[in-house]
Amino acid sequence: MFTGVNKKKIYQLVLEQIQEGLSDGSLQKGGKLPTERELAQKLQVSRASIREALRVLDVLGIITSRHGGGNFINHRLERSLLEPFSIIYRSMNSSLPDILEIREILESQLVKTAARSINKKNLAELKNLGDQLEGADNIENWTKIDKKIHYEIIRASKNQLLIVILNSLSELFELQIKNLLKKIFNSRADRADLIKQHKKIIKAIEKRDEKNAELEMKNHFMFYKKH
Structure with a gap:
């Protein structure tokens, strides 16, 4: 060796x-x-x-x-990516839209793969998480479930390298978007809109409609950008 x-x-x-x-x-x-x-x-x-x-x-x-x-x-090697990403993010004066754009590019492609290859177990978990998001009654649970939905979609793509990269970006994303998520959660209309977006993404995956799954994921990130 x-x-x-x-x-x-x-x-x-x-x-x-x-x-x-x-x-x-x-x-x-x-x-x-x-x-x-x-x-x-x-x-x-x-x-x-x-x-x-x-x-x-x-x-x-x-x-x-x-x-x-x-x-x-380290049993969680992906964690070692977070600090370098954070340093680069701050040293280059990057903004939240930069992270959103990276995630949109990657996840809008991965969601197509998920629609094509998701199995029954992953799909059942994804639908369950969609229902949980609708019933979340505080910002902590809501944010946690939102993250799980995106992780389940990424996991369904079965691309291990991108799973690691996006997990690291996800943690950096959370650090920068706390105030925005709180603002969305506190607005009944915005919260309902975000829940509806997740439902549409999950429905497109369930129908194995790759094109629509990609479109709904892009719309989802466009919603964030508008806020």
Whole structure:
């Protein structure tokens, strides 16, 4: 699994080995890495270099270090994407419409895949969430259910890479849209409109109408942009 390395930075090389291990199944999310001694021997570098590399990966959120217990691959690797996204978002003076546009582009395509490939179990869960959204009586539950609906649609597409990316964007999206969601929730008309939009998206998926599912998802994000 681990092989000798060249003159790249050690943490980059350890990361490459982790990526290869995750790809070929020899490593798993949440799984324990070899010891520092084993890594140093297999990568043909000093233990000090390995120790520093592991510190960097810990800071990046790729691994977690447990005192006396070793180093483990983060079982929620997608969380490690959130901080870089947040830094880039702030450093470039990006705005909420930027995030909305990215999500619209990705989700309007994924919803077509969901309409084509969703199974009965996912569809039943999606319809149940639509009903729950209609009955949500506070902003916390409403926001939580809204997020679950979008996640279920993304999950139905079965595109694992985009699931990770959109989950990270979703958390950043939530941080920036709190006031807008509160405004929508407190307006009976806007809340009813948003619930209706979700119902239309779910109905299009149920009918396996890819074109209409895409249209309704775009209308959904257009609603956010207008607010």
